[in-house]
Every structure is written in C-alpha cells, then in structure tokens.
Amino acid sequence: MAKKKGGLTVTKVWELCEPIVKDFGLSLWDVRYVKEGADWFLRVYIDKPDGIDITDCENVSRAIDKPLDELDPIESAYCLEVCSPGLERELVRDEHFMQFIGADIKVKMLRPIEGIGREFGGVLDAYDNGKVTISDHDGENHITINKKDASWIKLDDFDM
Known part of the structure; x- marks a missing residue:
C-alpha cells in the first residue's frame, strides 16, 4: 500500500476495503489518494490471478461505496475509481516483489x-x-x- 500517497487516509481505506475485496475472491493491489488537476481521486486497485474485468470493478465499487461514506475518511469531494493495476503494474508491496521474482521490470530512480x-x-x-x-x-x-530510492518499479511487458 502506498502510505506516502495519502497517508492515514490510505491506511484507513485499505483496512476497510481489503476484507470486502477478499469476499469477491480478489486481492487488493494498492490504494492511492491523488490529485489530478483540480480533482481528487481515490483509486482502489484490485486483481486476481486470471485478471479482472469491468464486472469485478463494478461489484467492488458498489460494495465499498456505502462503507466508505460511513467511514468518511476524506473530508473533501473525490471521485472513487476501482480499477486494475494494469499490464505495467507498479510493484508496491513486499508480496508484489516476491511474486514477480524472475520477471522483467523497469525502474525509475529518484536520482541517477x-x-x-x-x-x-x-x-x-x-x-x-x-x-x-x-x-x-x-x-x-x-x-x-x-526500494525507497526509486520513484517507481514496474513490471515490463507483463504477461499473466
């Protein structure tokens, strides 16, 4: 989980979402609270071994919407997005790195x-x-x- 991007908010959302996501047979890949332009986005990334589809995203979005409103971890308006981590997914958690040992990756360092x-x-x-x-x-x-010296570490040419 990317604690540096949203801090306590991300931690609270992670704790709320993880059991709900697991109930759908999915895993919670990451949670991000980011600003793009004038808008704030709460992004919940979900995954499963054979990949997710739009129905998975819809189901999780509906299931977490009300509990998120009740928890109210974010004071300002935001857009909730439930999505896949994508083909060139960023490796974030320790489990991600362990899972993809032997895979092609690309790295962007904070400093050369x-x-x-x-x-x-x-x-x-x-x-x-x-x-x-x-x-x-x-x-x-x-x-x-x-890991902390990298801006990001992503899978390169990801193939499930």
Missing part, C-alpha cells in the same frame, strides 16, 4: 545511478527487506537498490 542513469530495466532477481536486486538480461551484471 552513475553509469546507469535514472531509468533502466532488467530482471528482478531478488527482494529482501526493501532491497531490490536486478540483473541485466544476460544475468552477468547485477545491481541492488533500495
């Missing part, structure tokens, strides 16, 4: 790494306590970065 740059790709080799090990596709060169 000497000799590599700010954006690069590779294979997710290992993950341990916030440390991400990435190799080139030949497996010859490895780099370990702190």
Whole structure:
C-alpha cells in the first residue's frame, strides 16, 4: 500500500476495503489518494490471478461505496475509481516483489545511478527487506537498490 500517497487516509481505506475485496475472491493491489488537476481521486486497485474485468470493478465499487461514506475518511469531494493495476503494474508491496521474482521490470530512480542513469530495466532477481536486486538480461551484471530510492518499479511487458 502506498502510505506516502495519502497517508492515514490510505491506511484507513485499505483496512476497510481489503476484507470486502477478499469476499469477491480478489486481492487488493494498492490504494492511492491523488490529485489530478483540480480533482481528487481515490483509486482502489484490485486483481486476481486470471485478471479482472469491468464486472469485478463494478461489484467492488458498489460494495465499498456505502462503507466508505460511513467511514468518511476524506473530508473533501473525490471521485472513487476501482480499477486494475494494469499490464505495467507498479510493484508496491513486499508480496508484489516476491511474486514477480524472475520477471522483467523497469525502474525509475529518484536520482541517477552513475553509469546507469535514472531509468533502466532488467530482471528482478531478488527482494529482501526493501532491497531490490536486478540483473541485466544476460544475468552477468547485477545491481541492488533500495526500494525507497526509486520513484517507481514496474513490471515490463507483463504477461499473466
């Protein structure tokens, strides 16, 4: 869960939504509270192994709408969106990294790494306590970065 993007609000929404999402046989991928232009969005990302469809999004949206209104974690007006994390999904939680060891990823660092740059790709080799090990596709060169030093780490060419 992206606590840095919405803080306590995101934590409260996560705690409310997770059991509801699980009741539908889905997993809660992430929760984001973000501003785009003049509008605020509460985005609840859901997933399941064989992918989700619009019906899954509709069902979860309907199921969390009333409890969200009752909890009232957000004082201002916002738009609720229930959606898929997408094909190039951002790896956020520890479980995401563990699940996709061996997958192609792309990384955008907060600051450039000497000799590599700010954006690069590779294979997710290992993950341990916030440390991400990435190799080139030949497996010859490895780099370990702190997850917190990356703007984002996403799956590249995701194939379920």
